[in-house]
Amino acid sequence: MKSAQVLRMLWYRSGCLSSKKLEGCARRSLTISNASVLDRVLRAYPIQTFLSPANRFAPTGRWRATAALSKIHAKSLHRAPAKRLGTDEIKPMEIVRTKQFHGSDHKNQSAPAPRRVPLSHLKDNFLDGTSSNFLEELQRMWEQDPSSVDASWQIFFKNFTGQSQPSLQQPTSVQPAVAGNQSLEENMRVLLLIRAYQVNGHMKAQLDPLGLDNRAVPQELDPAYYKFSENDMDREFSLGVAQMGGVLSENSPPMTLRTIIQRLEKAYCSTVGYEYMHMSDREKCNWLRERIESHGSRKFSQEQKAEILDRLMWSTNFENFLAQKWTAAKRFGLEGCETLIPGMKELIDKAADLGVESVVIGMAHRGRLNVLGNVVRKPLRQIFNEFSGGIKPAEVEAGGYTGSGDVKYHLGTSYDRPTRSGKHIHLSLVANPSHLEAVAPVVIGKTRAKQYYSQDTKRLKHMAVLLHGDGSFSGQGVVYETLHLSDLVNYSTGGTIHIVVNNQVAFTTDPKSSRSSPYCTDVAKALCAPIIHVNGDDVEAVVHACELAAEWRCKFHADVVVDIVCYRKFGHNEIDEPNFTQPKMYQVIKSHKPSLDSYIEKLTREGEISADKIKSMQDRVMSMINDEFNQSKTYVPKKRDWLAAFWAGFKGPEQLSRVRNTGVDPEILKQVGKKITQIPSTFTPHRAIKKIYEQRAQMIESKQGVDWATAEALAFGTLVVEGNHVRLSGQDVERGTFSHRHAVLHDQKTGERFCPLHHVVENQAQEMFTVSNSSLSEFGVLGFELGYSMENPNSLVLWEGQFGDFANGAQVIFDQFLSSGEAKWLRQTGLTVLLPHGYDGQGPEHSSARLERFLQMSDDDPYIIPEMEASLRKQIQEVNWQVVNVTTPANYFHVLRRQIHRDFRKPLVVMSPKTLLRHQSCKSNLSDFDNVEGHPGFDKQGTRFKRLIKDQNNHSDNEPGIRRLVLCSGKVYYELEEERNRLACTDVAICRIEQLCPFPYDLVQRELKRYSNAEIVWCQEEPMNMGPYQYVALRLGTTMTNIGRGHFEDIKYVGRPTSAATATGFGALHNTEQKGLVRQALQKEPLD
Ligand SMILES: Cc1ncc(C[n+]2csc(CCOP(=O)(O)OP(=O)(O)O)c2C)c(N)n1
């Protein structure tokens, strides 16, 4: 075997050996290929480290092949002039990055230059002990069984042990040869130069349309850095490397150095810059290399150019038209990034060609109207009509629910759009709040739901596209939280295409003040996603980048980022003055030519399209826009437009929906009860869990003592039997934070998983019931589930917070979507949120789910009692969401089932219990779950959720002897009940308000009337400024006034005093407080 080959192979491998992680991986599979190892080597080490005698291999004496190779290497390196190759020259590649793309140049100026780290000092040196161990291990395995190691290693060991005949031992997979008169060292230097382009070529790419980037070109991209001079330029090099794509591909013909460099410059340093060398997957790298480095990958036909031009005209003229007609309107125009529109259209056409049937789009303000009009195809007349002030649909269709509406650049819409190839693709732009990036997980959740409902298990038909701003992409944490859902089995959508409208400014903030990373897209490197940076002025390059992104997504089902580097023609909005803060940038922008003009010039110059043709195209676009404008004057918005994706047959708040019972046929209950407690005989559950399951089976069998977890499983199981999809997600939900759910069992011998709820119906599709531990994210995961729940009403989608406190990490989703989405965007959701809440002495961080906040956001008027008559009641449809604090397993069962058994959808916030999960008294009889008339759970209306649970002492309709009525909510009830029993107190009644919002005025009124002489007390365990007190007191006061039973001031408060922290951190103090408030609620003396 030639020394060149040997050296190259070891060199390839050395990078792999330098990483302990990879080494472990290699130990297991022994199939790491030359090519991927080469990728790693070059990413990990600077080029010089391989060329410098100062860092040449030092034999450890532990492995003979290593030592032998060191010699070969040293020999070959001796030819290198010491000056260039001395240690002074050694710089890790990453460090050479000086000024980054409009990035942190000031940091580089002020910070001292990073010190060089000689390779021998690097912790992960490829010759460290473990590496030698690895080689020894590999050799040992090869000696035992040659086929147990990769083919390339077989050759290698054969050569080293003298077993090979060179001519026989050269399979095509280890081919690279040294051609012509090139030396081994030169050959390597060429390889290193190529690698430098692949890794750092983007640093030299012409990405900034304004030319202000001022980035230093990395030294590695200079041929002189590798000792090549003009004299070498016309010498030929043979580069073929096994399992490589692009310039280095195996069948690559010999090329002159000049050709090689020209090719690399064109591929990596034009108006597109690629970052993909952070990816560890060889196939993916090669696929990209192939596309990037092959000739003509970006050539467009005349016809394609005309189409690109037409699309750019629409994009540009649309903004110009809005600017002319509504000079003072805020529209967050796309000027400076008009090429986004041709790019997105190409992306969609390409995706459709590759099998995508629908695209869910999420984006913020910038360019939204243009995307709505020109990509999603919302009628321009409608957009223009909205600019002119629009008409509220209610004015058109009297009596219709209009909600509170939203500004035009937040609205969503959907449309079936014909594609270039004659297909149709469904596009939906999701309505979003002002909160940047908050819509990202919502879009992903919606996409996943679409995939579920269309059995798109391969995730080919439905795809998400997210548009970002440069400031928000790097700044908002939810971006990272969303990216990390991308490859999780229950959250993946098969890859999202991210497009960054990188106008190099965020409101008034420069990139150097808004991020610490060189590119705003660096966050995506955590996912190993390829990043394509593109100059936003070069429309063909943008189209190419978007097309490539679509191909990537459809091929690898993974995320990809297109970073369109552009500028913002005006201020943050059109009436903002950018010169206050970015005067220099705007001097350049002022005289900068729009991309449409540059493209027209280019096409004219190239003689591709005649001036006449261009003029006629422009005239056509303008005349159509004008026509739409004329039509907008008489345009009457229809409800259909407003409620574009409203679920067919589902009722809006203005349409009465009957309340239905939610009890289940006893036979079905029994069957489901069996299924959810059955464990296959071949499965070995944990002992404790086996017992829990036996107890659950016993509850069903005896029809008594049904606990919380069993009630929940019965609710899920019966909904599935009825054909509904149930999905529960959140941190550790499979077992349950409090070790109560055990929805997924783990075989103690095999580790296998078993989920009884996957088997409640015959041949049940597994995903029909999904319970999934999530990533440790509240914002991202709740947003995802919200999006998921909005797709189809026939599903119970639940998100559970680990403790209720953590829900505030997802506050934006509660504030901007869940509590107000229907009012703003007329989109319903039945998303159910389970938030563990209750004072049990766990301290300030694990006691409160901040119930008061959910109640404060509830929009039922505290002073107006709505129609409460059962047949006319729309209270629950009109309110923005429901907040409940249920206290019995059966009521929990019914409140979950009620989410589905109604003709509308409404978010549900459940204060879920902790201590009640195992509380001896917190049990229900199975009869509380069934629909049998006469059973104890069956009252006048049937079996259904109880909004209020009256006193359990069989009081009559009139109890004048009761001296106090204690109203409460949640688990404090059980403590009050216990104390009442202890005191044998019979003149105090205790009622539980199970549904706090909307307030059960009718039932509270009934209780007030029943206890006509009673002192009225509100008892809670939360501090006075928290919990339901303030919400309840106002509504209770209104109820009292309404029936002449006193006023708000007559309500007595029993609970903790006001407090900054939710609870004390001292266990003893907690107990004293808790006992104190319970005693006070039942004290003999009247309360002050
Ligand atoms: C979460 C959040 N914080 C702050 C704002 C206020 N704000 C609106 S636009 C903007 C700048 C966004 O910059 P970038 O992401 O680069 O988008 P661009 O406006 O430049 O297109 C800011 C800070 C917001 N809308 N959302």
Ligand SMILES: [Mg+2]
């Ligand atoms: Mg920006």
